[in-house]
Amino acid sequence: ISAFNQLSPTSQAQGTAVLETIAPKSVIRPNIATVSKVLFDSSKELPSGSGLDSTYSFGIHSFVQDLLNAGQYCPLTLFTNQNMERLHREGHALKHSKVHVNGVSHHLLDLSQFENELELDPLSWQEAYQRYLTWIEDIGDASALKRWTMHFTTLSKDEAVRKNFRAIIEFDVETRQNYALR
Numbered sequence: 195i196s197a198f199n200q201l202s203p204t205s206q207a208q209g210t211a212v213l214e215t216i217a218p219k220s221v222i223r224p225n226i227a228t229v230s231k232v233l234f235d236s237s238k239e240l241p242s243g244s245g246l247d248s249t250y251s252f253g254i255h256s257f258v259q260d261l262l263n264a265g266q267y268c269p270l271t272l273f274t275n276q277n278m279e280r281l282h283r284e285g286h287a288l289k290h291s292k293v294h295v296n297g298v299s300h301h302l303l304d305l306s307q308f309e310n311e312l313e314l315d316p317l318s319w320q321e322a323y324q325r326y327l328t329w330i331e332d333i334g335d336a337s338a339l340k341r342w343t344m345h346f347t348t349l350s351k352d353e354a355v356r357k358n359f360r361a362i363i364e365f366d367v368e369t370r371q372n373y374a375l376r
Contacts, residue, residue: 254329255281257288257303262333264293264300267374269311269367273322273329277308311367316355319363323350345369 201209255278261268271277281288281303289304314322323346331339349355349362 254278254325254332255285257281257285258329259333260300261302264295264298264302265374266293266295266302267371269305269308270319270322270326270370271308271311271314272303272305273325274314274318275321275325278325312363314363316359319359319366320350320355323366 254273258268258272258281272281289307290301291304293300293302311322327339327343327346330342334342345366349366354362
């Protein structure tokens with residue numbers, strides 16, 4: 195009925211004529227004036243359960259936090275759904291490397307087991323930075339969250355991502371690496 199309402203009056207008349215030739219005469223056409231134009235009514239919606247959203251069902255793994263605590267760079271590759279799930283499911287079997295930072299020895303996740311973040315496709319990059327922002331919200335302050343949200347919002351303009359994704363991801367990686375090295 196809503197599709198019928200979208201037709202021009204001429205098309206509606208033609209459609210009605212065709213339907214009248216194939217439909218039994220006893221069928222009464224609904225009064226389209228009484229059909230509501232509202233397609234979605236939020237008053238009829240029920241709240242969804244948190245279990246339905248699997249995007250962030252795995253929290254940020256402690257191995258990522260260990261990298262940050264040791265002052266190491268955390269590539270966005272770790273924040274994709276696939277890799278975060280891998281960390282949670284196979285973390286015990288993943289290779290670690292001994293790294294010395296300021297005279298302190300750390301056993302950190304060996305990042306060579308993960309793809310280079312410069313090889314992320316636009317969709318995986320956006321998925322990863324959304325989780326990254328969730329992490330920043332959890333561990334950072336409001337100004338850090340605002341800064342990184344602005345960074346990713348500026349970089350993720352639809353047209354720019356389509357036309358210049360390689361330049362965008364290179365700039366993003368360089369910016370986050372420089373920030374981590376401070």
